[in-house]
Amino acid sequence: MANGIEEKPTVTVATATSPSDLAAVPQLIKELADGVSSLEPGCNEARQALAIKARTLMQALETPRETMIKHCWAQPAVYAAILCGNECGLWKLMAKNGDKPQKVKELACALGVDPVLLSRLLRHLGAMGYLLEVGEDEYKPTSFSLSLSLPIMNASPWAAPPSSTSMNTSAPGAGRTPRTPRTAPLMHAHKTDLNYFALAQSRGYLEDFNNHMGGYRQGRLPWMAPGFVPVQEVLIEGADRSSPDAVFMVDVGGCLGHDLLEFHRYHPAAPGKLVVQDLPQVVGSIAPSEENRALTAMPHNFFDEQPVQGARAYYMHSVLHDWPDERAEAIVKRVKAAMRPGYSKLLINENVIPRTDAYWEMSALDLVMLTQLSAQERTESDWYDLLERRCGLKIAKIWSGGRGVESLIECELK
Known part of the structure; x- marks a missing residue:
């Protein structure tokens, strides 16, 4: 109703x-059929393009009503069913049983769970295509x-709940972008002063978060x-070889040093030390091993x-x-102050979103970063x-490593 006049929809x-x-x-079906011929093992670009085309076909066939119900009911229910399966050990049991048809009653008996509940959960996962219903x-x-x-x-489902709750219940208010960590929608949604990482730690999710991030990075070509x-x-030529104590690379905020270890596997002859820096409780948990001998662990707060x-x-x-x-500026300037002119480089391994045709990940x-950390x-x-x-x-x-792969930004002092 505007000015007393009812508006027509x-x-x-x-x-x-x-x-x-x-x-x-x-036309979409034709393009999908044509795209199959370009698929090759290991060619992610062609596979991803075909997946997007298939999504477009699905959206063309669906009614908007069906799409909305899928997002409001079906996908959240899948998420809940996956969590239930995690909690009771369903996925490990089904994997142990092997790639064969498995009966709900037998699974429920082995797990000690309610067969009626398990039947309802698996029925939805079957309806959504996450399991194959054979009878x-x-x-x-x-x-x-x-x-x-x-x-x-x-x-991943355990690591994600804090962010998913804030995404679902507390989008940025009044159409404004939150600008500081203290105004993150996550904190409003959970009525807490804890940021995402502190909240995850308080709920026992940090190990799950680390595993989640390990899964997120699988199947991608590493920059090295x-x-x-x-x-x-870019790096090895011109590196200091005059002293065994010279530092070749510092992984700032590098957690347990996974990236440096991967770099060492690709380039074992790179000169100098590989130093991983993170908070004392993080680098203090790096286990002694033959592989980890390649690292020098150093407690450090990047601020x-x-x-x-x-x-x-x-x-x-x-x-x-x-x-x-x-805050990102403060982190970078700490590194900048330590760089040697004409020699040191800052390497930033992150997403660079293109101007158009952004990849959904x-x-x-x-x-997620907006709602978790105002980032x-x-x-x-x-x-x-x-x-x-x-x-x-x-x-x-x-x-650039291609669609959906984090880029490496090479920086120097001016």
């Missing part, structure tokens, strides 16, 4: 109950359900692999003065996306603003 109910774009279906109360595992037996997969960044040319001066490379993986610009993670995934323009305008560095090159 601009969209009718028929729009919500009709297929979204039936006319596009024949009444009988299901065959899929690659997805088998993968849920892996820690890097089954940890052949065909991504020419490490020999404090950088203790390693003049390293060949300072490296940060998914550190700055946890912080809004003001990047856009989704951007909103963000950054576009190329955002990175230039942060690193060059705010911090006074020079971006030498942005090395």
